[in-house]
Amino acid sequence: MPLEGHxxxxxxxxxxxxxxxxxxxxxxxxxxxASVRAQTVPVHHILAEDIHxxxxxxTRTHGLALxxxxxxxxxxxxxxxxxDHIEHLLxxxxxxxxxxxxxxxxxxxxTDPFPMFYGKPFDPAAPNSTTITILVRTELAKQxxxxxxxxxxxxxxxxxxxxxxxxxxxxIVHLPRRTWTWHHHGGGNTSGLPNRGDxxxx
Numbered sequence: 001m002p003l004e005g006h007x008x009x010x011x012x013x014x015x016x017x018x019x020x021x022x023x024x025x026x027x028x029x030x031x032x033x034a035s036v037r038a039q040t041v042p043v044h045h046i047l048a049e050d051i052h053x054x055x056x057x058x059t060r061t062h063g064l065a066l067x068x069x070x071x072x073x074x075x076x077x078x079x080x081x082x083x084d085h086i087e088h089l090l091x092x093x094x095x096x097x098x099x100x101x102x103x104x105x106x107x108x109x110x111t112d113p114f115p116m117f118y119g120k121p122f123d124p125a126a127p128n129s130t131t132i133t134i135l136v137r138t139e140l141a142k143q144x145x146x147x148x149x150x151x152x153x154x155x156x157x158x159x160x161x162x163x164x165x166x167x168x169x170x171x172i173v174h175l176p177r178r179t180w181t182w183h184h185h186g187g188g189n190t191s192g193l194p195n196r197g198d199x200x201x202x
Contacts, residue, residue: 009138012069013086014044018059019077028078035080040087044069057146057157064141072138078183085179089135092175099137099170102130103179110184119176127162133180140170
């Protein structure tokens with residue numbers, strides 16, 4: 001979807017990975033980065049470090065600001081992509097004319113929290129049916145951005161981002177294919193919050 005006031009961008013895909021020092025130290029970041037390097041199509045990779053413990057949402061926005069390709073994909077630093085993840089998402093975007101494509105995942109260390117949404121067309125009434133491991137047009141992602149109220153200690157940046165894309169008139173489609181691994185820790189994930197899991201202040 002064309003958006004006014006945005007400069008032309010380069011063809012291709014950039015993967016943005018927010019991370020903090022603990023993820024580098026325990027090897028999770030290298031596992032994530034290796035999965036980006038292994039993609040079957042060329043991609044750029046931006047690693048955005050959460051130096052000030054502001055959480056994944058704000059750090060992701062900092063990384064997004066550096067993207068100059070047509071498409072942006074996101075990968076959290078404790079997860080990993082299948083080698084053909086980007087290729088499948090690009091193909092599906094081209095086939096459907098989508099602005100935003102979300103695939104599905106396999107879970108390690110937990111269970112799928114949204115099994116009812118797998119394989120079903122995207123429903124704008126259920127923005128929580130997606131995760132942030134998506135492919136999205138960069139101009140759209142920059143228009144919406146990632147925001148988080150520091151006074152609200154619950155998850156939600158994925159939901160808020162998707163809701164913003166819906167409100168902007170984006171075409172969102174589901175790719176009913178498992179193309180990445182979602183690692184849960186201690187039965188859950190951090191939801192991008194700076195005070196959960198190994199992202200908490202130390």
